[in-house]
Amino acid sequence: MTSPSRPEPPPDCPLERYLHVVSGAWVPRILWFLRFGPRRFGDLRRDLRGISTKVLTAKLRTLEADRLVSRQELATSPRQVQYALTERGMAFEPVFEAMIRVSHHLAELEEATDPAMDR
Amino acid sequence: MTSPSRPEPPPDCPLERYLHVVSGAWVPRILWFLRFGPRRFGDLRRDLRGISTKVLTAKLRTLEADRLVSRQELATSPRQVQYALTERGMAFEPVFEAMIRVSHHLAELEEATDPAMDR
DNA sequence: GGGGGTGGTAACCGATTGGTACCTACTTGT
DNA sequence: ACAAGTAGGTACCAATCGGTTACCACCCCC
Numbered sequence: 001m002t003s004p005s006r007p008e009p010p011p012d013c014p015l016e017r018y019l020h021v022v023s024g025a026w027v028p029r030i031l032w033f034l035r036f037g038p039r040r041f042g043d044l045r046r047d048l049r050g051i052s053t054k055v056l057t058a059k060l061r062t063l064e065a066d067r068l069v070s071r072q073e074l075a076t077s078p079r080q081v082q083y084a085l086t087e088r089g090m091a092f093e094p095v096f097e098a099m100i101r102v103s104h105h106l107a108e109l110e111e112a113t114d115p116a117m118d119r
Numbered sequence: 120m121t122s123p124s125r126p127e128p129p130p131d132c133p134l135e136r137y138l139h140v141v142s143g144a145w146v147p148r149i150l151w152f153l154r155f156g157p158r159r160f161g162d163l164r165r166d167l168r169g170i171s172t173k174v175l176t177a178k179l180r181t182l183e184a185d186r187l188v189s190r191q192e193l194a195t196s197p198r199q200v201q202y203a204l205t206e207r208g209m210a211f212e213p214v215f216e217a218m219i220r221v222s223h224h225l226a227e228l229e230e231a232t233d234p235a236m237d238r
Numbered sequence: 239g240g241g242g243g244t245g246g247t248a249a250c251c252g253a254t255t256g257g258t259a260c261c262t263a264c265t266t267g268t
Numbered sequence: 269a270c271a272a273g274t275a276g277g278t279a280c281c282a283a284t285c286g287g288t289t290a291c292c293a294c295c296c297c298c
Contacts, residue, residue: 014222015151032134078244091224098217103133105210197274
């Protein structure tokens, strides 16, 4: 019997909390590149090769609304806008570290089970 | 200057490795519910309230192809099919643990900064 | 005043994702 | 015989997500 007595999905499931803010193709990648410090709009656009300015601004706006990212206009010559992780945004760091460890682990498993053998 | 000398996105970025298999609205949730042990098709459909059978089978097939999930037909009365995490699938556990920690941390931050004050 | 770089906005489109409805095939229960 | 529950498959849609193209405003330099 595999069905009975499972940990009921709590109404505020940690996974749902996470996925609510980090979803879609770009948001994880944006947070990823902000891990290393503040970044300007154009920097991010180059980091995330392939993203359109439309989507980048849209995603940054939602991240701002969720208070994971702060936006700061620098009073510089051609006008620069700097985006950085807020304290809330930095809280996601453990997830990225876990992803790194998992990726390494997967690579090891691949090596171990010979590139053409399974089951 | 914030732009120069950033950690170049490695061709096989850990994040890309992760997102390659875990993407979309349902895959993370499927892995989440398989964390607790093997699960049958109908169980998963009830766990993931709202998923359609079409999408569930499709996602389980891709997870099987990526060897994160194993499929086993049980020789039972009405025919049951059991899905379970493979060793590769279990490797993702640290990510989910990190998500749990992050969610808790975020909840704490919310309490700390009073439900109506910011900036 | 033109060119280039900054950081966008708006309108339109295409691709991807997921949902609905309906179907099969098998087994159990009434 | 028939309903109901198991695990799907298929065809057709709807919504969401992201891309393309154009354009704007600002500033600097020449």
